Amino acid sequence: MQTVVIDPVTRIEGHSKITIQLDDHGMVQDAHFHVTQFRGFEKLCEGRPFYEMPALMARICGICPVSHLIASAKACDAILAVRIPETAEKLRRIMNLAQIVQSHALSFFHLSSPDFLLGMDYDPAKRNIFGVAAHSPELARDGVRLRKFGQEIIELLGGKRIHPAWVVPGGVSEPLKVEYRDQILKSIPEAKDIVFRTLAWFKRQLENFREEIRTFANFPSMFMALTKEDGNLAFYKGWLRIVDADGEIIQDHIDPADYEEHIGEAVEPWSYLKSPYYKPMGYPKGMYRVGPLARLNMAKRCGTPLADQELAEFRELERRFVLSSFYYHYARLIEMLFAVERIEAYLEEPEILGKHVRAYAGPNNYNGVGVSEAPRGTLIHNYKIDESGLIKHANLIIATGHNNLAMNRGVLQVAKHFIKGRTIPEGMLNRVEAVIRCYDPCLSCSTHAMGQMRLHLELLGADGEVLSEMKR
């Protein structure tokens, strides 16, 4: 038996490695995606006052601090037992959508577009954003502009683009200034143009990736996401829905506060990333996927005109649910279009400039759950406090964690398809990495850890010997 090791996995956020086990005939027998970093934020915050949690939790990640702010503040709202002012909720929604745009833009343009534009087999030294800039400066500029659009909204609302402390228990700390609203509205047309241009370009590229579409984590699975009461796309608030691979609803209208009744978390010895599963189906059969693909698969509609047109076309990709994880990239583009449209709509409502943006209360509950849709999927924060309002227990289930089982299965599927024998072309290993990038994992978030991007891929022989190794 032989093992291939990819270590570290590149163009993702965080530290990980992939091992691929070969049998005596050089055929792939098994594969694992290992997350090799650990930080333990859940333990770090024990003993802290609950109202510090949003600011503390935002430190989990420099890519998606806003997602943690939102889920954390919602958990604190539940502890306060307050209904936050309508203006505050809309402002939080805008910030959450801006986060979707900036994070999806990073994933699509900076991390994955080198594969789409230059090809999976292109020279790895040039298969990066500089290669994209050299071949298609407009595409690279669009990526930078679109991410900047999202980040500037976060900065205008929150005072800074990374770790803003504007979202607080009970609402937000400051109302929106009229000049900031106008500044954001002015930037909407360009953002829409960029997403449209990129959607048109990406749809033309799909023909070149038929094999990847067919083999990149393309299998039946359950999906989970928040949906609105009417079944439409939800990012801030809604009910949890679980559907099967045919689109049949397995369970609907799950109160996010009851997540523990439905979601279990398994631990494997080879990874610091837990493996959440749908409890009624058991482990590991209860595998499900979250994130852009899940959200678009199960939403009745997006709820904005342009995104709904794109969603209709997206639905034509496959006869029933869209199952190939390669289409996560496509779904990200549609979600960015939705986010830009929705931000514009919220900003055009007069009450968005309202001054009442925060509700005040002391702790009224010992337990609070906050759930929102982060760029990578459903994000759950759950805090338990003592009589003094200090955190006794915290549980975080991060989007990347939900996808852990699916990512592992995807790595195995891709490895089986593309790796044959002891000698492995770099382009084949890149495909093993690329299936992970479909999910845009944020390992800093999911293990609540910090670190640089690294990839380590190992090819192990039947006797456990390391036959081939790749580190970046």
Place this chain on the structure above:
Amino acid sequence: MPPIVVIGYGNPLRGDDAIGWKAAEALRDVYEDDTAVEVFASHQLNPEMAESVAEAGMVIFIDAVADKLAAGKIACESVHPADHSSAFSHQLDPATLLASAIDLYGSCPRAALVGIGVRSCDLGHDLSREVQAALPRVITEVRQMIERHRSGRRVGSA
């Protein structure tokens, strides 16, 4: 005249690593009414800065330097665009940011790095005594570089 861009970066929670950030915040106050000077205080350099860099007449980076300088020592050097070998995603150094400005927008200005030697970058809000003492000198140095640029003299030679 194209604007002058000042970018001070570092982690404000990691002791002396915050010197770039803190210097930028102080310079932002100094140039509050000067629209020809744009000051960024940031955790790290990012690709979104490339456009501002490309449009600038000069860029001054301010950053903590580990190992090469004694704590509180200041060194200024010119920065040139890097070649494109890094597998960059969302983290950059000054030379790579300059290169990305050329790739994306066709130009990059003259640039200099003001480096400050550190005592400790362990967790904490406070600068060490040496680096705290260097902060006013960093401000003065950057102000002089800006004045030299405005009067047509070279930067990066202090």
